[in-house]
Amino acid sequence: MSQIQAFILAIGGFQGFLLFTLLISDKRVNYASKLLGVYCLLLAATLLLPLIVSAANSNFSWLIGWLVFLPASYGALSYLYCRTAMTGSSLRLRDIVHLSPLLICYILNYEILFSAEKALDFVSAPQDTLALKLTLTVSYGQALLYGVLLIMMIYRFQKKAKQNLSSYNPDTFKWHWCLVVFIVLIWSLKALSSVTNLAAPMVNFIADCLLVILIYFFAIAQWRKPSLFHVQQLQAELSKPDVPSKKTLTDGLLDENMRSSVLSLVKKEVEEHRLYRNNKLTLASLAEQVGISLHHLSETLNQHGGKNFNQFINEYRVAEVCKQLDENSDRKLIDMAMDAGFSSKSSFNAIFKKVTGKPPTLYRQQQADR
Template structure:
């Protein structure tokens, strides 16, 4: 309810709130079954198939958390696994007695129940693969085109994916390999820990997972057929000239101090195409755009510290173009081999 009603939280948080609600509601199922006969028996048919929506909700949450974009009309296709389960078992939805019998029976041989099982567990595998591909793509895109973003974004989301895959692996192993009920209980505990832990973080820091410039950069990408081959089309002399021009421009105008600097905006300032700049940095300079710009930022902070600056480290970092304390600390140590505090002391 906090995630859904709090005005501070973003669109992704409301999706996460819905996910929490579904999971909490699902855990009511064993209580209803144990209390047979119950006034809530009519809910059993709806609750037993509700986990078929978990994969889609986590996928949509991760996507909207990173890009900040709302759902599209085509996203309702992600409700198909749940709708298929409901459609194949409409009789269970309409009859509390049949629903209770269904959840209490050890196994079934009906074809529609077998199809339900395939859809129910298959969606978990399908969305796990989608999640892995999506996060890998967005992370690579951020590294290639954005000069600054909070690396904690992807640490949290990769942790979420790891939890999701682990939970469904335990569920599938329990169901198909007839393992101890302790395996199923462990999966349920991981599910509760995962969602509510992430939910609390999202509630306290709604912008934690959002990369403001990423959506814009994805929209500006040229279609695959327009991209240059991996070996590049520029000769060594051309790459050298472009790199020298970029270095002069970045240093002279201190462009790195802009925390929202992107590959496309730098390419526009220098007067080359996005692909020419990307190819030059990657294949001639030996680093991606993110690394290239952050080295200038670290160099400026080091210079200020060498001059015995009394400013706070976080103020030096922000002046140099870093967008967060965590990204500054991580990048500074990666470049210099020391933390900012250690560098200042030494």
């Protein structure tokens, strides 16, 4: 190991312990932040493992057997973190099953857990045994399994939010999709290092560096703004059955004339009573207020209106802000946004740009220059 690599690993380990302390001790942070703090702690311990191994018979050699298999828990931690971050929920007792890959690795290699000498031999010159093959299978298998589960979960949550919620920051899901891309890249490099003899140490080191950058970047962002990755009201909506989307409906349950009538009724109620100003408005609450079924409302918006619920409501909100900007109102943008029904500055900026193609500040400037 070169001095540069040792230095990077030492700095990464120190930062991991620091972020763990910040995320666990800060009273402002939420449950997901604390879980991410544990992730940072385990990652820091993994980064320090090569330094412990290079030091040979040090006072920390007894930790080698316990630390070497920690990556077998990273897939579960990524999955559980995303779930708790987006929904605001806490871990449940049955979530202990997610520790299975790590426990299996410990059971398969129990002999090295309590022997520093055997652990050092295992890491320095691993023998091609059945236990090692099974350990690698479990380690890479859990990465693949939780990668698939993570993709399915984020897709489901995003679909649910678009169908049922009027207020959430769409960039929240961009953060999580970014996490998925990095995780796939990191484990692909890890897999490559296991089959590449010549450049294996360097490839594995690059994968570790990417993992450090990814997790620490998320940790700092989570610490600065705990609500950044949270989708409000999502947890409550997940307990409700999915409504048909545009892709799953063909002929639908309503004919074209009926859908047109329902859409006109919905637009009338939303516009007359300015229902879009309620930042907690959901598909279910709108259906109840208008007096139609949840299924028929979703079908009408998707099939006849050509939009999901989130798009439908937020276009009204953006239109109200644009109207004030067109009139050269001197009110603050955030005040206009909140009055129009947006729940945060970040969601307002993201949705306004998506609808108009311009950031709100640029739109205001262009209107003022006319």
